[in-house]
Amino acid sequence: MPKEVTDVICPFCGTLCDDLIITVSDDNKTILGVKNACAIGAEKFNHQRLPGRVKRPRMRQADGTYKEITYDEAIDWTAKMLVKSRKTLMYGWASTSCQAMSIGHEIAEKVGGIVDNCATVCHGSSLIAIEDVGVPSCTLGEIKNRADCVIFWGCNPAHAHPRHMSRYSIFPRGFFTVKGHKGRKIYAVDCRYTDTAKCADEFIQVQQGFDYELLNAFRTAVRGDALPDTVGGVPKEKIYEIAEAFKTARFGIIFFGMGLTHTMGRNHNIDIAINLTRDMNEYTKFAIMAMRGHWNVTGSGQVLGWQYGFPYAVDLSRRDQARHQTGETTSVDLLNRSEVEACFYIATDPGAHFPVDAMISSSRKPTVTIDPHINCTTEISDIHIPVAMVGVETGGCAYRMDNVPIETRKVVEPPEGMLTDEELLTKINKRVDELMAKGGA
Incomplete structure (x- = not known):
């Protein structure tokens, strides 16, 4: 009879989902079914039985x-x-x-x-930045249980980390986030409208290559200093509004991807994103995390x-x-x-x-x-x-x-x-x- 193996770790992306249920043959040689995995994670397990392997x-x-x-x-x-x-x-x-x-x-x-x-x-750029200035980070469990302000900057987990949003960042109900998605404010910052942006409460479209300037503008707005009319294509009124929302959050997290590491500025983009996170910790609890792929x-x-x-x-x-x-x-x-x-x-x-x-x-x-x-x-x-x-x-x-x-x-x-x-x-x-x-x- 086939049997089920529970609590299996998914070896696809950096989320490492740990709740998979795999059905295997009675001789323990063939995978017959995969539960709880995303489409890509399930395919990783199903590759085990490719006939031409x-x-x-x-x-x-x-x-x-x-x-x-x-x-x-x-x-x-x-x-x-x-x-x-x-x-x-x-x-x-x-x-x-x-x-x-x-x-x-x-x-x-x-x-x-x-x-x-x-x-x-x-994410080599991210590692260089972390060596330069350190990183105020946390665990995914803390985000699930505490974060009420989630920022996706230059990343698209809907495609790259399909279960990230349902397990940790947007939809799950945590110990201090009992309302799930309804208790969180979700922001997506990108140069194009992505599938992740569709899940966000606010989409901020930054001009391509102007991430450093916009991050610097947020640091300026947090301090209450003057800004030009627009920064990276974003009006200053919107920057002040979002900066104030960041300051009033109980726990904020910035997830960033290769939209920051592969654009103009590279590690300096990450430097200033980390420094924005540090600035926010003068007002509330904030953390930052790289969306690692493999x-x-x-x-x-x-x-x-x-x-x-x-x-x-x-x-x-x-x-x-x-x-x-x-x-x-x-x-x-x-x-x-x-x-x-x-x-x-x-x-x-x-x-x-x-x-x-x-x-x-x-x-x-x-x-x-x-x-x-x-x-x-x-x-x-x-x-x-x-x-x-x-x-x-x-x-x-x-x-x-x-x-x-x-x-x-x-x-x-x-x-x-x-x-x-x-x-x-x-x-x-x-x-x-x-x-x-x-x-x-």
Whole structure:
């Protein structure tokens, strides 16, 4: 008889919903149904039973076709590539466990690699700002139970984090927010009218590229100082009105996304948003939070941070010290300058997201991709090593977007003989040790 697994963590986005119910077959090998997940999260679980799923490593041949090889052959080829390369880009990590990351970082230390994650093309600006000025933040649970003023700035959770609004930010009834949506004032600030804006009480349309100016105007309005007639396309009367509403809230939260990190100003946009949050705390309780995308990209920043002091783009090529410099040790810049000798991708698909010039450069290097499925990057890799799906076929620690660690659960068994990320990296690490003991032979 099929059985239900309850309280399952969803390994899709940074919300890490923890209330999923998964129906599995009696032999514990196949997922039959998914309850409570959003459409994208449900698809992540249903991918487990794709009929054409690759179950063994593949090596690209001279004619562009792929030949199936053993895990031992793939591990040996990968270890030799890592030992031979003087500078390997080890990018991804956002969709695997923190345990796997720590093993990967150990390998990077030995071979002098550069460890980078998806923040390099996502919320890296936010991390720079937080390093500069700190961050007055909170947990999603506090927001659910206390927030009566919610601002979505440059983000669209209706598409990117589909259950965020129903679980934490708009609709849920919390301990001090018993009226749910009716007890909250929702603001959406964006350069275009989004589906999230449809759920808001107030939509503020800012002129594209003028987020910094508008945030500065809110800081000015909070202090009661004079403003010009319009700032970023928003009349000063509206800015004063909303600033006053912010001051009278019991608990306010600013959620911001790549509308701030990818526009003019970048980390300075986040700097001033954090400073606006600090200004508001002179009048009421206010917090700010980045809307992190991949389900464990926050965890990658956490693990790198406590190991090396930097949350992304960590250069370990000198071996005796870790270095970080945006524009110097970041993945796209390294590839564009053709500074790396090999590429090692895990739990990511840069081929679908990186600029074309960067991926052309990558395709000319020895490349290994570790991912459960075929994607754009596996098709330009020399070796594709499929692994068990973390959060579905194996467990592991992940960090929610509010930096709360959560242990994901194993729901079903992986295909017979398939390794997990942690097991694969452990074997690669051991093989690297053997090769280095022989002088890199």
